[in-house]
Amino acid sequence: xxxxxxxxxxxxxxxxxxxxxxGSLWTQIDVLAETPxxxxxxxxxxxxxxxxxxxxTAEYQSSGRGRLGRTWTTPAQSAVxxxxxxxxxxxxxxxxxxxxxxxxxxVAAAVREVAEIPAQVKWPNDVLVENRKLAGILxxxxxxxxxxxxxxxxxxxxxxxxxxxxxxxxxxxxxxxxALEQAATTDRATVLAAVLRQLANxxxxxxxANGDPGVILPEYRELSATLGQQVRVELPDGTFLTGTARxxxxxxxxxVDTRDGVHQLAAGDVTHLRTTPPAT
Numbered sequence: 001x002x003x004x005x006x007x008x009x010x011x012x013x014x015x016x017x018x019x020x021x022x023g024s025l026w027t028q029i030d031v032l033a034e035t036p037x038x039x040x041x042x043x044x045x046x047x048x049x050x051x052x053x054x055x056x057t058a059e060y061q062s063s064g065r066g067r068l069g070r071t072w073t074t075p076a077q078s079a080v081x082x083x084x085x086x087x088x089x090x091x092x093x094x095x096x097x098x099x100x101x102x103x104x105x106x107v108a109a110a111v112r113e114v115a116e117i118p119a120q121v122k123w124p125n126d127v128l129v130e131n132r133k134l135a136g137i138l139x140x141x142x143x144x145x146x147x148x149x150x151x152x153x154x155x156x157x158x159x160x161x162x163x164x165x166x167x168x169x170x171x172x173x174x175x176x177x178x179a180l181e182q183a184a185t186t187d188r189a190t191v192l193a194a195v196l197r198q199l200a201n202x203x204x205x206x207x208x209a210n211g212d213p214g215v216i217l218p219e220y221r222e223l224s225a226t227l228g229q230q231v232r233v234e235l236p237d238g239t240f241l242t243g244t245a246r247x248x249x250x251x252x253x254x255x256v257d258t259r260d261g262v263h264q265l266a267a268g269d270v271t272h273l274r275t276t277p278p279a280t
Contacts, residue, residue, distance in 0.1 A: 007077035007164055009059060010189055018193055019055075025200040026084075027053030034060045034076075038083035039138060039158040046085050046142040046154035057082035057192065075169055078177070080161040080192045084199070087144075087154045088207050095211030096155065097252040097266075099203075100125045100139040102216050103157050106202050107135050108223050110194035111161075115183035120225035123245065123254050123270055127161070128225050131272060132176035135161040159195065163188050213250055220248065230273040231256065233265060242273070 012031035019026045035041055038056045045054055060076040074081070088096065104121040111119040111127065111134065122128050127135035138158040164186050165177035179186050202216070209215045221227060231245045233256065243258030253264040 004075075004077060007075075009077060010057060010192070015057075015189060015192065018189075019196055025053055025204065026055055026196055027051065029055045029057070032056065032058040034058060034062065036062050037158075038081060039140060039156055042083040042085050042156045042158075043140060043142045046144055046156055049145045050085055052085050052087040052154070054085040055082055055196065056084075073171060074160065074162060074165060077188075078162065078164045078169070080159065080163060080188055080195065082192065083156055083158040084196075085154055085156060086203065087152070088203075088211065089152050091207060091211035093153075094251060095213070096141065098206065098211060098213050098216055099155055099157065100137065101220055101248075101252055102202050102206055103137045103139070103159065103199060104135070105216065105219055105223060106199035107137070107159060107161060107195055109202075109219075110191065110198045111135075111178070111183075113198070114185055114190055114194045115178050115181075117178065117181050117183050119223075121220065121223050122272070123224070123226040123248075124252075124267070129176055129181050131174065131225070132181075133174050134176050134178070134181070135159065161191065161195070163191060213248075213252065217248065226254070226270060226272065232271045232273055233268040234271075235265070235268050245270070 010031045015029050020029055035058045038058050038061065041056045042054060058081045061081050104125045104127050107127050108119040108121050111117050117129055119134060120128050125137040126133055140156045142154045142156050144152050144154055162177035164179045167180065206215045226245045227247060229245050232240060232242045234240055241256065241258055241263060243256040246255045246257050249255055249264050253266050256263045256265060
């Protein structure tokens with residue numbers, strides 16, 4: 001369907017052979033040529049009672065979604081676009097928001113591992129290279145069917161990671177890609193497999209610790225591009241606050257010190273007002 005020779009298609013059989021193995025978290029990997037939204041596909045599966053471990057990736061999304069109702073658009077076969085189904089039912093609901101911080105950590109670690117780029121995480125769930133956006137994550141909670149072997153809530157996590165996006169294709173000036181950052185690899189299968197491997201390792205450790213944020217916090221602080229920064233935060237009600245992003249609370253909220261006191265933010269659109277050199 002797509003004929004850009006610089007952007008070869010994903011090989012579903014190869015990915016399944018590499019990732020769907022006995023003992024693996026990932027039980028099914030589907031590669032779609034095109035879909036409005038991989039999150040919508042996985043959400044429907046979750047609602048129908050699909051067990052955790054499903055991965056759906058697409059060569060092109062016609063209606064990809066980002067945070068705060070924004071769209072995520074990228075040329076066909078130029079990005080890793082996938083959604084995964086997780087069911088951390090043993091973890092209390094109040095700790096589920098940490099998944100939104102755990103996933104970008106896994107993406108940043110995978111980029112560092114195979115692309116050899118010093119990726120960082122921006123609260124709540126973006127991945128940056130310096131101050132340029134490389135990837136975004138969308139986390140949704142979906143209620144499953146009552147009763148049956150697989151029921152109850154599920155987490156549907158969408159990941160969009162620019163791989164071969166070109167300068168002329170950037171949706172905004174702050175966007176970047178592995179190719180634009182001179183990555184050691186721009187092979188999407190290699191990057192996708194690394195992300196799923198890093199995600200599985202962190203997710204299992206987190207679940208085994210009953211969602212204890214202590215499993216995530218040290219690495220998050222190490223790779224954070226936000227903590228310690230002067231930030232301007234647009235809140236969901238349209239108001240703004242400016243201050244220093246000091247730390248994360250036990251529930252994943254961003255702690256911001258401002259002139260009128262300390263604020264703990266559950267959501268918001270963060271702009272870094274002052275940048276620091278990326279961690280090495």
